[in-house]
Amino acid sequence: MRRFFLILCLLCAMPVFAVEPDEVLSDPALETRARELSKGLRCLVCKNESIDESNAPLARDLRILLRDRLTAGDSDDQAIAFIVERYGEFVLLRPTVTGSNWLLWAAGPLMLLLAGGIGFFYLRGRSNLDEQALDELSDDEKRRLDDLLNTDR
Structure with missing residues (x-):
């Protein structure tokens, strides 16, 4: 069967x-x-x-x-x-890849490159903001932040 x-x-x-x-x-x-x-x-x-x-x-x-x-x-x-x-x-x-449809063939890779570039610059700018925010903390705030992050629950 x-x-x-x-x-x-x-x-x-x-x-x-x-x-x-x-x-x-x-x-x-x-x-x-x-x-x-x-x-x-x-x-x-x-x-x-x-x-x-x-x-x-x-x-x-x-x-x-x-x-x-x-x-x-x-x-x-x-x-x-x-x-x-x-x-x-x-x-x-x-x-064919000629004529008016060349843009359709190129649109996929171009959009992928554009999205990758936007993501790269977004994440790069975000990490710079985190470092700047950490530098702006006072010594007392840094110590309190370390205590909060390193405490075992």
Whole structure:
């Protein structure tokens, strides 16, 4: 019973491809190219799935469009460029770092550096304030503070 459950879990964890038999090209080389290209294109309905994995009707239309472009003689870059021109760069699962989205690529590291700098200067200034406050105490106050900190409860 445990083996059956393990096999069932493994089968459920395997990727499921949504390419239907009527979409498959007769030329195996073209079909391989189409599969590789469709893994890099985003389903506009599912957002985080490739069109190769999605069962959405729009993903099916994109798969058919991609195969039509490849059978028409387009290169891989030409077919992708055609789809990007029609649907925008959002259709790419790995968008380029050029154009207007360079700021999105740089925003994460820049925010991390900015937060680290703010934290560093905040903590550095705070420790200077603690030392200044300690210097401003009288001898009697310092002695009382030491007594309070060193007493065992």
